[in-house]
Amino acid sequence: MHRSSFAKSLADLKSRGVRLTPQRQMILRYLKETHEHPTAEQIYHQVSQEFASISMATVYNTLHRLTELGVIRELSYGDMSSRYDGNDSEHAHLVCEVCGKVADVPCPPIERFTSPELFAHGYAVGSYRLEFYGHCPDCQQSGAGQRDSELN
Amino acid sequence: MHRSSFAKSLADLKSRGVRLTPQRQMILRYLKETHEHPTAEQIYHQVSQEFASISMATVYNTLHRLTELGVIRELSYGDMSSRYDGNDSEHAHLVCEVCGKVADVPCPPIERFTSPELFAHGYAVGSYRLEFYGHCPDCQQSGAGQRDSELN
DNA sequence: ATACATGCAAAGTATTTGCAATAAA
DNA sequence: TTTATTGCAAATACTTTGCATGTAT
Numbered sequence: 524m525h526r527s528s529f530a531k532s533l534a535d536l537k538s539r540g541v542r543l544t545p546q547r548q549m550i551l552r553y554l555k556e557t558h559e560h561p562t563a564e565q566i567y568h569q570v571s572q573e574f575a576s577i578s579m580a581t582v583y584n585t586l587h588r589l590t591e592l593g594v595i596r597e598l599s600y601g602d603m604s605s606r607y608d609g610n611d612s613e614h615a616h617l618v619c620e621v622c623g624k625v626a627d628v629p630c631p632p633i634e635r636f637t638s639p640e641l642f643a644h645g646y647a648v649g650s651y652r653l654e655f656y657g658h659c660p661d662c663q664q665s666g667a668g669q670r671d672s673e674l675n
Numbered sequence: 676m677h678r679s680s681f682a683k684s685l686a687d688l689k690s691r692g693v694r695l696t697p698q699r700q701m702i703l704r705y706l707k708e709t710h711e712h713p714t715a716e717q718i719y720h721q722v723s724q725e726f727a728s729i730s731m732a733t734v735y736n737t738l739h740r741l742t743e744l745g746v747i748r749e750l751s752y753g754d755m756s757s758r759y760d761g762n763d764s765e766h767a768h769l770v771c772e773v774c775g776k777v778a779d780v781p782c783p784p785i786e787r788f789t790s791p792e793l794f795a796h797g798y799a800v801g802s803y804r805l806e807f808y809g810h811c812p813d814c815q816q817s818g819a820g821q822r823d824s825e826l827n
Numbered sequence: 828a829t830a831c832a833t834g835c836a837a838a839g840t841a842t843t844t845g846c847a848a849t850a851a852a
Numbered sequence: 853t854t855t856a857t858t859g860c861a862a863a864t865a866c867t868t869t870g871c872a873t874g875t876a877t
């Protein structure tokens with residue numbers, strides 16, 4: 524038996540002296556338990572059900588703080604709101620350009636696609652992002668495809 | 676001698692029946708000639724010098740159209756405005772998280788990092804994006820680092 | 828000639844901020 | 853008790869839209 528990813532992150536944050544308000548715990552738990560890559564809006568909606576008075580400002584505050592602390596990831600896109608990912612292990616994403624759904628895919632270790640030219644620029648690289656864009660199975664069959672709003 | 680990337684794209688668009696207004700040509704030329712990955716604002720500013728009456732709406736319209744046509748790429752980020760890339764060949768980016776500067780890096784062919792799991796999801800993948808985040812040489816030495824606004 | 832692009836100003840959306848009230852440590 | 857976080861409302865930043873005018877083909 525191993526502790527949930529949520530419990531692990533929580534302990535980690537506590538040991539780092541991060542203040543753990545109920546709001547933060549709920550947001551973190553939700554992100555660690557879902558695989559949905561929700562938007563701030565969806566997180567707000569979800570967490571509101573248990574904690575009615577929470578505000579969007581707190582949701583955004585918390586998401587930034589957790590991202591900065593490295594326990595979640597922010598995925599930003601040009602034409603839709605950012606999505607948040609509780610899976611902090613190394614992986615890539617499959618993004619549906621029609622409905623916005625995001626799926627996780629395993630990803631080769633970073634060394635696989637780093638080149639000497641990369642280092643030649645002298646950047647101190649801390650992280651990377653690999654994403655594939657396309658149409659998900661649902662949106663391929665339903666000719667027109669559902670909008671970003673409907674499912675995902 | 677080979678035709679400039681701009682001339683090539685222009686001919687390509689013409690043959691595809693795309694209406695080539697002076698505004699569009701200027702924006703496209705600028706993007707094909709710079710390696711700066713400018714924002715919409717920067718493009719507007721630059722093109723305004725030759726074509727004073729151009730509007731932001733036209734800049735955005737054009738950027739979307741050109742992206743859709745596949746001759747440029749849009750790079751969106753969470754905390755700053757999108758940047759546009761006239762280099763339509765396969766490559767990755769090095770992004771400075773301090774000043775926002777974006778550099779091109781060669782990138783292995785897509786097959787190098789696709790896995791069976793990727794296909795198992797059934798997505799029809801059309802494109803991908805690979806980005807490395809870190810601190811550029813300039814921002815590493817200048818301890819505090821310049822802000823997104825200053826240089827890049 | 829005509830469909831499509833432009834430019835303006837107004838609207839929209841996502842996200843951020845200031846600040847007084849509140850609660851975690 | 854102290855200092856960071858919350859929640860509200862107002863503000864900002866970026867991007868999009870409606871519509872009358874203009875223009876590339």
